[in-house]
Amino acid sequence: MKTKVAILGGGNLGTALAEGLARTDDASSKYDVTITRRNTKHISYLEDSGITVTSDNAAAVDAAHLVIFSVQPTQIEALINEVKSDLDPQKHILISTMAGVTGEEITELTGSGFPVIRVMPNTAAAINQAMTCIEQTPHKEAEQEVVELFETLGKTLVINSELMEASTVLGACGIAFFLRYIRAASQGGIEVGFHAEEAQLIAAQTALGASALLLNSDSHPEHEIDKVTTPKGCTIAGLNEMEHNGLSSALIKGIKISYEKIEKIR
Numbered sequence: 001m002k003t004k005v006a007i008l009g010g011g012n013l014g015t016a017l018a019e020g021l022a023r024t025d026d027a028s029s030k031y032d033v034t035i036t037r038r039n040t041k042h043i044s045y046l047e048d049s050g051i052t053v054t055s056d057n058a059a060a061v062d063a064a065h066l067v068i069f070s071v072q073p074t075q076i077e078a079l080i081n082e083v084k085s086d087l088d089p090q091k092h093i094l095i096s097t098m099a100g101v102t103g104e105e106i107t108e109l110t111g112s113g114f115p116v117i118r119v120m121p122n123t124a125a126a127i128n129q130a131m132t133c134i135e136q137t138p139h140k141e142a143e144q145e146v147v148e149l150f151e152t153l154g155k156t157l158v159i160n161s162e163l164m165e166a167s168t169v170l171g172a173c174g175i176a177f178f179l180r181y182i183r184a185a186s187q188g189g190i191e192v193g194f195h196a197e198e199a200q201l202i203a204a205q206t207a208l209g210a211s212a213l214l215l216n217s218d219s220h221p222e223h224e225i226d227k228v229t230t231p232k233g234c235t236i237a238g239l240n241e242m243e244h245n246g247l248s249s250a251l252i253k254g255i256k257i258s259y260e261k262i263e264k265i266r
């Protein structure tokens with residue numbers, strides 16, 4: 001029998017999760033997904049992938065075993081108040097994607113007794129290439145079910161609670177950070193002669209190749225960089241110019257500011 005999943009909050013992340021679950025042959029045979037939002041017309045296209053789309057949060061919760069909260073942090077209180085009477089600690093595992101919202105805060109809203117697992121996926125879930133960090137909790141059986149679900153959407157890592165905010169910045173916001181790099185590289189590519197589509201293809205595939213060099217071996221970025229920087233060549237000239245202009249420093253500072261912002265989101 002399929003595991004019933006309710007995604008409450010069919011926005012950018014919620015739809016990415018739903019699309020990823022619908023895309024995987026294995027997952028589609030294992031999970032039955034319902035997604036909700038108030039303005040369902042924006043996500044009715046998901047029905048073509050076998051996903052149930054509704055604005056009825058209570059009905060979605062009632063039918064589900066895994067309940068994923070994926071509304072904005074400021075919207076969670078109203079949402080939980082709406083579905084509270086339909087939540088059952090014997091039946092539901094509660095999963096939260098919300099940045100800066102702790103498991104304790106969710107428990108305060110739902111009442112105690114529920115396994116609450118915080119997760120931090122990213123929008124690459126839509127193509128089953130997400131990185132999802134999962135908060136370690138005492139709820140080991142529930143955690144295993146959550147890990148299994150997110151393994152269908154990409155890679156997972158179970159981490160201590162105090163690292164959830166750090167994982168938000170590095171993994172979830174990270175998609176935007178890396179994409180901005182690719183965009184800037186494409187613009188540079190146009191300056192040196194490529195049409196926009198060609199520049200983007202070269203930049204994006206090169207970023208994928210650089211990632212794969214690390215993920216497919218135990219290599220370190222600097223080791224791989226050393227292999228590209230031919231003495232007196234053009235790579236080291238470009239790299240040093242980028243560093244003179246603060247490339248690494250800008251990235252590190254951006255990550256730190258992003259991290260500091262999480263506390264102020266609500």
Ligand SMILES: NC(=O)C1=CN([C@@H]2O[C@H](COP(=O)(O)OP(=O)(O)OC[C@H]3O[C@@H](n4cnc5c(N)ncnc54)[C@H](OP(=O)(O)O)[C@@H]3O)[C@@H](O)[C@H]2O)C=CC1
Nearest residue numbers: 009010011012013037038039070071072073097098099172
């Ligand atoms: N975007 C990302 O890459 C990531 C986001 N997150 C976290 O995930 C959460 C969602 O973020 P994101 O998808 O970007 O935000 P969005 O604003 O895109 O999505 C939130 C969705 O929730 C819906 N919603 C609001 N209230 C309700 C309600 N009462 N019942 C049902 N649906 C409701 C809204 O639609 P409507 O108004 O139609 O109801 C909206 O589509 C946030 O907490 C964020 O911190 C975590 C990791 C990555």
Ligand SMILES: O=C(O)[C@@H]1CCC=N1
Nearest residue numbers: 099168169172173265
């Ligand atoms: O920008 C945000 O606040 C959310 C959390 C991580 C990605 N998007």
